[in-house]
Amino acid sequence: MAVPLLLVQYTAVALLYWRYGAALEPDAEFWLLPLHRIGQLSAPTATDVALLFGAIVLSYAALGALSFRRAARSDLGFSLAVASILPCLQLVAVPVLACLPVRRGDGEAQPEEVPESNQRGVDAAHVLQGLFAGMFLIVAAVLISAVTFGAYGWGLFVMTPFMVGVATAYLANRRNPLDLHQTNLLVSSALGLGGLALLLLALEGAVCIVLLAPLALGLALIGGVIGRGVALQRNSRDKPLMAVALLPLVFALEAAMPPSAAIASQESIDIAAPAPAVWRAMTSGADIAEPPGLVGRAGLAYPLRGKLLGSGVGAVRIGVFSTGLARERVTEWVPGRRLAFRVLSQPPAMEEMSPYRRVHAPHVSGYFETGETRFTLTPLPGGGTRLTVAASHVLRIDPIPYWEPLARWAASANSRRVLADLKRKAERGG
Template structure:
């Protein structure tokens, strides 16, 4: 059975082939996003934001199917991996430009990085001795510790200082962790590819443990981001090992970590604001009057919150109306605190809607500490409005519809949006099920 060999980062690529290949990889996300938008009958506006952040443009499309989001995100990851491979090969040929090669996977800056990289001439190489097969415990420990330090520093700068949760934190940072750990561990004695991969994953795992122990992050957020980060780290590890193997440019490659703060600042300056509209509907075997009574009931919501509660995400517990009619205040008690809402529509037995004035954290992180310094729990996922519509059916039943509007401010939006939609859908389903149960029980008791 033939062995499938993947392209290696240790190869080289001349300026001509790179100038032809890089644009194809750079434009792959734009092509996929453009085709998906046009296929849905939506006009494609090819403005600056489209060329810089194509995934964000697709995510902003109303009613985006989950399949389209998954296809576009997967295509972008594959293109980024290919661009990393060709860019590092191009840097190998030039003997310089490794920081540009690392930046070539980050949206908004990758086009400029690839253009500059394509124009680099061949510099005089100062080759050292190529590493021989073996293992240096000291270098392996250095690589792991450096990877841990990068993770902690990235969270301190990006999340806690700049308030930015984006591509640079969830993709570029683990990629650079892989590069740094892979290079430092292999710069004198060359480990196998598998050993390097295990070492990179160990650095990433210890880095996340450090985040938990320093109360910088909670376990849930880390677990949700782990699949994306692990892929980026493994690709970076292969690149770092390759740089060590060709025996030049290593110091400049590791120095590319210095670009991270600039990338964090850039993303903080243009944060995403992805609107998410959610809908739900249920038929209640009771008249609208009973459904309205259940809707304005102050009793606790029955039923276990399920996966949402287990993950520490906010879920509704009960609500309380302070007055009646438009302008009345509604207090929504959640597992993480109390939301303050103002009634914007009040039509007994037909329509109730409210706007959120203040809301509790979106989640409660799992941590050994009482308080975790995670800015993302507040302000990065918000509910703006919620509305209920009651429709009388010919059979005497009532159809209850609910619609809610939210805003997500975390990149990559196509990675986090499906997770947010799942939590929203589970919460809405639980609320509708509780209202159905209360209304039908009241209808039976009134007979």
């Protein structure tokens, strides 16, 4: 069953490319990291990317369940079971798991009979162990992966919440089993306490925790079901917890091979004003009066105004954003027709919502960058002008299918806001 589950991700990416009429090259990078190919598509819809990512997460969940079941039957290989849900590593982990010897040669390993006295009540000590182990694992993962290695990838956003569920449920169920509802509640509580600890320790802001919550909760609950199942077999002697030792290695590997997804955004607006009036509005340096909307309320960076220092190709442009200043250089200058500039340095991509003045979250700088922005003015019949803004961006956070729609939405929202402001200014003649 592992073979078709492994092929789901490749099939899903191939179908997405087919849907958009793009050519997919099945090279070595595709077979090792297939999901990175999504970032190379020009403009997939958020719905298509979400459906693809959902299908892949479900296939990974089934693969993880099979792998832990196989490890439990062998009483070893739990680290390999965790690696089976990580791109690239899974290509090695799954075949090795298939070769492990089965502990009992006559079929499935049967769970030991649970004494009647242990089937009643709740072992508070083991429940607390599971709760605090899950919370500690979240904080430790952020400290090692994000703060130490600067890695934001599958290890932190997929493997860590999955292992929180496994560890919490296993510790809580290893002596007096809880029912599935109690286990899910405990895993959710561990995840919530972990998020609260990140906020109180100034390791993350509220917005990022909220954005990640749906993915993390789903993975943690899947891990909780698997951890409870392993605990009920009563034969692993805490070996599933040894898989946590694999986390730092994964973080180090991701730091050495960071993801990079190119994102292109383009928006247009028709303006009832001639091109010279639109050009004057573009180069005036006046404040952007349009409200930032949800982008601003979420703490994401949005432009306030742009000031040109000189004119022509090579001139410097200072972009004032809600999070700081961007320094840009003009690369194309055709008055009334085209204006393009390349970002030389830019401010943080967001401002974290936190009770503290400073949050130790490296992802606010360098993980979402803008390259070149290009404005094109096209005359329309009747004296109007169509203004188009196209921008290129780079996203360096995995899983790309989860974060790419959010990054694309934020970039497009900022472009639409700028266009709406320029339309207002040009049509009013100021």
